[in-house]
Every structure is written in C-alpha cells, then in structure tokens.
Amino acid sequence: MNEFNGEIKKMMIIVSKATLDSVYAAFILANGARAEGIEAEMFFTFFGLEAINKKKLEHLHIATVGNPAMHIPTMLGGFPGMESLASSMMRREMEKIDIPPVHEFLDILKASGVKLWACKLAMDMFHYTKADLYDDVDDILTVGAFYDRSKGLGTHILFI
Template sequence: MSMPIVPSFGDGPDEGGRKLAIICSKGNLDMAYPGLILANAALGEGIETHLFFTFWGFDIINKATMADLKFSFVGNTAMHPPGRFGISMPQILGPVPGMTAMATKMMKKQIADLEVPEVPEFLELLSASGAQMWGCQMSADMMGLTMDDLYEGVDGIINASDFIEKSEGAQLLFI
C-alpha cells in the first residue's frame, strides 16, 4: 500500500529554525498594520518573531497612543475616494481640519470589516502567539517613556546593539 500524501508542517527534526525581525519605525495607522500583519503570519507559521519598535513606531506600543493611531493622506498620492481607482484625492484637502479624523475613521472601518483587530487587540494576539516585542532605548529616552508606559506584552526596552544580537540569523524587515 502506498504512503498517504501528508502536508509538511515544517516541524520535522531537520526543519524550522527560521527567524524574523521586524523594525517598526512609523506610527501612522497605515504603517502600523503591515508589521503587525506580517508578524502574525510568521508566528502562525511557527517562526520565531521579534518586533522592535523605534522612533514613531513607539506609538504602536505606547498605551497612551496605541488605540488612537491616525491616517493622513498628506503626501500619499495613492489615496483615492472609495472605489474610485485612478482618481487621487486632491492633496490640498489633506491638511484641512477634520480630514485626518475622517480618513482614519474610514480606514479603521475597512480594517474592521475584514475582521482584523484594532492595534491593542492585535498586540494581544501577537503576544499570545509568542511574539517577542522590544522597545528602543533611545526612543524611550527621547520621549521620556518607561516600561510602565508601554503595552504590557512588551518584553523590554533594549538598545540597538541588543537588537542586533537578538536578531542574529533573522530575516529583517524595516517598516
């Protein structure tokens, strides 16, 4: 009798060992999600995953800001009215008061419609899936923040050299 066809889940004795490190340096709503989504995908594949939050990326893990990231289409010519591909939103509208709030609300709704969680719940999902999350020492010093200010799933505040050590052998993404 022939052997059944069985998927390889990459957890055999000679498999695995893949590692991913993602540097999140931006705090805009639309720049927070790519890192979170890729980290979640990697964790779901059994990959050791590290997230390093630096500069504006700190807003993703700062308890005071993480639920309130914003999206602005200033400088983003790819922003178009819903379903109207090929038409750019006039850049002059971007800085108009209330426009960022409106654009943020629209984007959050689109994300929620796909059953993708908001940032704080997303961090919980990553934490439960085994993500290792690190805050950047220099950013913390610049902003006067300590571990008490950060999402509780953050593992520590580390410096650049520490991150380089932790990410040894990892595939690296800078966002």
C-alpha cells in the first residue's frame, strides 16, 4: 500500500453489456466516483455501445431469461412482452428513488466531468458512426488508446 496509501485516483469503467441493470451499475459507479472527487472515464464496447446509441439508449431491457435473480420460470421469461414489462417496472421503481433515465443520466455524467469513449472495434463491427452516438461522447478509441489513458498511480480498471 504505497501508491497514495491505496487511495483511488481514477476509475476506468468498461461497459460491455447493455442490460439495464449492468448499464445502471456502471453509471452509478462512475457518478459515485465523481461525487467522491475521483476521476472517472467510461469505455463502451460490444453491446455496451447500445447505452450510448441515440436510438437505443432509452430502450434498454433487463434479461428475463437466464437471469435466476428474476425468480420467474425461464419459460415464462421467454414469453413475448415479458422483458418490456419487467424493464418498465424496474424503470418505475428507479424513478421513485430519483435514478434518472439513461439519457438524463448521461447528461449528469458529462456535466460531472466523466469522459465517455466508444470502442473502435465494436463501432466497426456494428457499423455505427459517431452520428449514431449520444452527442456528447468524447471520441472513438482503440483499446490501446484506452490503456494509455489508464496510465498513472491510483487508476483502477473495472469491467462490467
């Protein structure tokens, strides 16, 4: 424990999934870091890109199939409309405790000084351009550039 006595200086959060719960976990961790005076950057890769895709970001779902924490039979979870139902229930509960919708949350993160990066490889794979993304995304980065930004003592990388 000799680097800043183990103090966290910067969180680099990789968002690799677009289920509502993982995206919110990542947002809350980034916002929480800034609230503690810790720098935070987010790298959106693979399906995580949906969280910054203009057309998709307000339509993220939670998984009702293959998610044992839902406590419903897997076959039921597969019925049409189940994901939308569960997701809108979750959104309503979150609004009650003042957790903003995805777009507003991105606005808060940007205003708080969080950097938002899109993964180049995933952008190419999904044939997305910068025009498809939330307007205030900082840039499109390669994984090498992302590591370069992670340099320095007290930086932690978190994969969600």
